Structure formats: structure tokens, C-alpha cells
Amino acid sequence: MPRMEIEQRVVTANGVTQAVRVAGPPDGTPVLLVHGNCSSSLFWEPLIRRLPPTLRVVAPDLRGFGDSATAAVDATRGLRDFADDVAALLDDPTLFPGVDAGSADAAGGVRPVVVGHSLGGGVAMRLLVDHPHRVGALLLAAPVSPYGFGGTRDLSGTPTTPDFAGTGAGTANAEFVARLAAGDRSAEGPASPREVLRATYVADPASLGVDEELLLDSVLSTTIGEDNYPGTSAGSENWPGTAPGKRGVLNALAPTWFRVADELVAVAEKPPVTWVRGDADVIVSDTSLFDLAYLGSLGAVPGWPGAESCPPQPMVGQTRAVLERYAAAGGAYREVVLPGCGHSPHLERPAEFVAELLALTDAQAA
Numbered sequence: 001m002p003r004m005e006i007e008q009r010v011v012t013a014n015g016v017t018q019a020v021r022v023a024g025p026p027d028g029t030p031v032l033l034v035h036g037n038c039s040s041s042l043f044w045e046p047l048i049r050r051l052p053p054t055l056r057v058v059a060p061d062l063r064g065f066g067d068s069a070t071a072a073v074d075a076t077r078g079l080r081d082f083a084d085d086v087a088a089l090l091d092d093p094t095l096f097p098g099v100d101a102g103s104a105d106a107a108g109g110v111r112p113v114v115v116g117h118s119l120g121g122g123v124a125m126r127l128l129v130d131h132p133h134r135v136g137a138l139l140l141a142a143p144v145s146p147y148g149f150g151g152t153r154d155l156s157g158t159p160t161t162p163d164f165a166g167t168g169a170g171t172a173n174a175e176f177v178a179r180l181a182a183g184d185r186s187a188e189g190p191a192s193p194r195e196v197l198r199a200t201y202v203a204d205p206a207s208l209g210v211d212e213e214l215l216l217d218s219v220l221s222t223t224i225g226e227d228n229y230p231g232t233s234a235g236s237e238n239w240p241g242t243a244p245g246k247r248g249v250l251n252a253l254a255p256t257w258f259r260v261a262d263e264l265v266a267v268a269e270k271p272p273v274t275w276v277r278g279d280a281d282v283i284v285s286d287t288s289l290f291d292l293a294y295l296g297s298l299g300a301v302p303g304w305p306g307a308e309s310c311p312p313q314p315m316v317g318q319t320r321a322v323l324e325r326y327a328a329a330g331g332a333y334r335e336v337v338l339p340g341c342g343h344s345p346h347l348e349r350p351a352e353f354v355a356e357l358l359a360l361t362d363a364q365a366a
Helices: 041-048 082-089 119-129 172-180 193-201 205-220 249-253 261-265 290-295 316-329 350-365
Strands: 006-013 016-023 029-034 055-060 113-117 137-141 233-237 240-242 275-280 333-338
Touching: 006 082, 006 193, 016 041, 016 082, 029 041, 029 082, 029 119, 041 055, 041 205, 041 350, 055 082, 082 119, 113 119, 113 350, 119 137, 119 249, 119 261, 172 193, 193 205, 193 316, 261 316, 275 316, 275 350, 316 333, 333 350
Parallel strands: 029 055, 029 113, 113 137, 137 275, 275 333
Antiparallel strands: 006 016, 016 055, 233 240
């Protein structure tokens, strides 16, 4: 199968200068790829190489990542800043030819399959809620819970504390942030971006293969600051003493501001959803190594008040419960669990991932 050529473009949409990777023919079945936190559209390049030239693939760098502008992230809008940026791309005729601004359909009447990885999964959910007539299907790859990241105790997303203590920018590893800012490419210590990539983005670092340097470039493209990653934090009287602020990426993921579960279930138009995850994911997991409540239960964060007061977030269980409600309300979803796979199914298990994507695009093109 011939490999699609990837073209890099710069467009202005939603008032933000966005760098976008584009591949495939203008009249191809549209696919929109939304990357996750501490990455960029580069994270999709290994996948794009495997896709057939019948698809029109658009992969933007979200604001503050890659080569896009470092526009501020208003965390009080949850992930809506990102979703609005992505929605505006659908109206760009240079990216999706034949799309009329504000039209109900895309690319000649075929709505795009929206693929979201991690944070990008949350962006995809927000996009569906706000623009249901623009989405043909969702492919969620290790997505953030519809109740946000951290700070909730059960499948209904009940807050652990009133201020969602233990979530947001204050939970970021300060050394990792500093080394991101310094562009550190070393493998010295567990907080180096390279070691974080190897140890948490995938289950087996060998799966990074020849693309490790490209993927590290993607991680290091993260804009550091109070308006971007990780954002601002607030003090809390509750353990562990930090609560979400109102600016920046990690706060936009916090359940204080991102809680899309009920809206997702209630959305009027319900395209099919495929949820792909690895059973060895250590980022989005019921035992996430990025959830301070779980780390506290391991003794890694001192002062943990115990499971009754501060249980780990059941991230996977929450997503399943919400998608079951989505299906009961007239939608449809499919959960695909990949054994031995970590947080990046499209990198670790590309053949299976491509098959799931093509099943959705084929249905859109039919």
C-alpha cells in the first residue's frame, strides 16, 4: 500500500494560529486526529504512515503544543478551548474541501471520524457535546474519564472533597516540568521526559522503535507556563494541600471544570463510539500512577487519609459506566481491550488500532 505524504500547514482558526498535519486526497473520508497531553500531532505520524490513501487525515497541534500558538488555556472552560479550536478547523476549506461554514455535514456529506488520545479523548467528547452534527463517529484511545482526572471516588463521579483537592496543576512533578522546559533529551532519572515517555506512555519501550526521537520531540514541544502546562494551582485545607487553579492544561482536565458525562449521555445525536485501551495503561487506569490518591495508597505521597476518605479514581470503570448510559439512551459503543498494551494503543498495537479506525471510516463512507 502506498504511503501517504504528510504536509505541514499553518492556519488560523478560532483566532488561534494552528499548525496542522494533513495527508490524503481532498475528497477522502475525513479523519480528525486529536493528540493528548504533553505531545503534539507528531504523535500521530507513525499511525498516519499505516493508513490507506483513501482517507483525508487532519491532525492539528493543540494550542500550546507542537508548532501552534501558545494561546492561553482558560481552565474554567474545561477542555472547551481545545474543542473550539478543533471545531473551527472543520470549517476550513483548505483542510476539509467542500465544507460550508456551520454546515451539518463535512466533506461532501461525510462527517469526520474524530480520534482522540488521552486528553484528546476528552476534547473529542467535548466536541461531540457542543457540535453533535459535525461528528460521524468517535474513536477514543485511552481517553480521560468523562468525569475528569482525579478527585472522584465512584462510578458516578462523586467528588472526594468539595474543592477536588489532589487534582490540577499542583499535582505535576516539578522536576519533570523543569526538564521539559529545558528541552532535556537525556535518560537520566525517572523524571526525564525520555524516561517518562518510555515508562508511562507505553507499556514496552521497545514499541517506540525508530520513532523514539520523533516522539520525544513531540513531548518536548509542550509550552511550559501558568497559562499552558501545567497551569496555576490553589491551596487546599484537604489532603494533599493543593486544588485546581483557573488557568492551564492540568486544571482544564480537573473534575472541577471538566465533567462532560451527563452532557455526553444527553446529546441529541449519538454517533457510534469505539473505545480502545490497553490493560497495562498506567496513566488512565483505576490504579493510575498519576492519581495522587492511588500514589498515596502506595505510600508514595505522605499523609494519605485512607481509602474511605480518599480512594483512587476508578477511571476505567467511570468511562464504561458513562458509555453504557450513552448506549442505553440510544447510542452505541464498543470497548476494545488490548492485552499488554499501555497508554498509546496506536503506537503499541497499530494493526489492531488501524482496523478499528477503518471499521468506522468504512461505515461513514458507505
